[in-house]
Amino acid sequence: MEPIVLIDLDRCVGCYMCQRACALAQCIEINEFTRFAEVVRPEDCTGCMACERACPYNCIIVLSDESQVPIRAKITLSRVRRYASKRLVTATPKLTVKAGAEIMVKEGVGSLLIPDGVPKIITETDVLEAWVNGKESEPILNFSREAITIEGKTTVDEALRIMLEKGIGHLPVLEKGKLAGMISLRDILRASTVSSPINGGEIIPINPRELVGSYAIDVPILGKVTNMGAYSVLKQRGLKATVVKEGDRVGLISIRDLTKALALGRSLGDFIEPRFVTPVSSKDPIFKAIAIMSEHNLRHLPVLQEDTIKMISVKEIAKHVTWIQVKSIR
Ligand code: SF4
Ligand code: SF4
Structure with missing residues (x-):
């Protein structure tokens, strides 16, 4: 089992002590926008606990595996703001x-x-x-x-x-x-995977080492269809997006793309203009998919799974968030 580093963002002051302590593995960085510490390379973490010892505000807990969470969790849960x-x-x-x-x-x-x-x-x-x-x-x-x-x-x-x-x-x-x-x-x-705040009662949530395949859903694969055709499929299936395949290229058509078509003055009878994106593999860690979605402001990604194409969405990932109760150790 790989170690897990939890950072309480409600208490972090962005002092760089943890980043310096992790100079060798370079797993932790201070995010230039939020000014809080982030675990940027969890796969390189050795579990040495140097960051935990270095933090003057006791924001960091290093767990050798997730079974330790209920034993060591003691951080407060973050607020919406x-x-x-x-x-x-x-x-x-x-x-x-x-x-x-x-x-x-x-x-x-x-x-x-x-x-x-x-x-x-x-x-x-x-x-x-x-x-x-x-x-x-x-x-x-x-x-x-x-x-x-x-x-x-x-x-x-x-x-x-x-x-x-x-x-x-x-x-x-x-x-x-x-x-x-x-x-x-x-x-x-983004908050729950990059750094995981914990409550006295609960811990957030996603295991960053789970695989994309666990979150992928079956969706219709569209070819060259009209805006109206794509809208009908999305509405009928209750989806915000679906996969498009044209030749070797794989992409997505979403509610957002159809809104763009309206904004650009296209008609309902015009052909869709999908966004062609690089799919993730069902064997990739979910952490990688969420990082891509956050970086490129995407709500969906196509997923290559053996000889078929599936899709993951922010909503599907959120549905799988689990909440571990740790009240018993308080
Ligand atoms: S436990 Fe060690 S390797 Fe992992 S983030 Fe902290 S300092 Fe870096
Ligand atoms: S050492 Fe603690 S307070 Fe300082 S940046 Fe790291 S987590 Fe934040």
């Missing part, structure tokens, strides 16, 4: 559906907030539903709904539970009753 993006992409209620799609594509987001009294939200799925019903020139407010929000002080585990229960990928974050940010499933997964 720690991982939420401060960037809020908003729209006015009278904006048309097509203009809303253009903003989503330009800003690279899957939803827009309409801060009109009680905040409302419109997603890519709502936009496409309006498009296929010929209503792309109507105001987005007609297709929005009241946003489910979460307080910044709420724990990450609760945010994840709400998202999975409600089938949503984003939650607007409130601070003192005002919109202050947005947290997504991807934010949570």
Whole structure:
């Protein structure tokens, strides 16, 4: 079993002591954006515990394997505000559906907030539903709904539970009753694999050494189809994306790509413009797939599994997150 390094991001001050302590294996780095310590090369960790001893704030625990988690876990669980993006992409209620799609594509987001009294939200799925019903020139407010929000002080585990229960990928974050940010499933997964915060009651969650194949799902493989054809398949199967294969090239077509087609003025009868991406192997560690998804801002990836192609998604990975109870050792 390889060792696991857990870092409590709620207490880390980015002092570089752990990075220096791990100078030989170079497993830990301070993230240049978050300024917190991250395990960047878990596969090289020898379990020497030098980082744990070096941290002046007792943020780090090194476990020889996951069976030790309940024995040594003692860190506090992180809050939503720690991982939420401060960037809020908003729209006015009278904006048309097509203009809303253009903003989503330009800003690279899957939803827009309409801060009109009680905040409302419109997603890519709502936009496409309006498009296929010929209503792309109507105001987005007609297709929005009241946003489910979460307080910044709420724990990450609760945010994840709400998202999975409600089938949503984003939650607007409130601070003192005002919109202050947005947290997504991807934010949570990134946090839970790069560094794992723990609660007195629970630990987050994914075993970074599990293989991609455990998370891959069967999806239809499309060829050259129209935007309407792709939309129908996605809607019928309840998917946000599926795999496309054209000759030797493998790619994806997603709700986001169809929203882009609307923003670019394409018609429903035009052929899809898939994104061709390098698939991961079902034998790759899930950590690698999540790192690729985080780096390239992807919510899905094609997976090569023997002679077929499957897909992994942020949502499917989140569904497999397990919560280990450690209350008994407190
Ligand atoms: S246990 Fe040792 S090898 Fe692993 S991250 Fe800490 S210092 Fe580096
Ligand atoms: S030594 Fe501790 S406080 Fe300093 S950067 Fe590393 S984890 Fe953070």
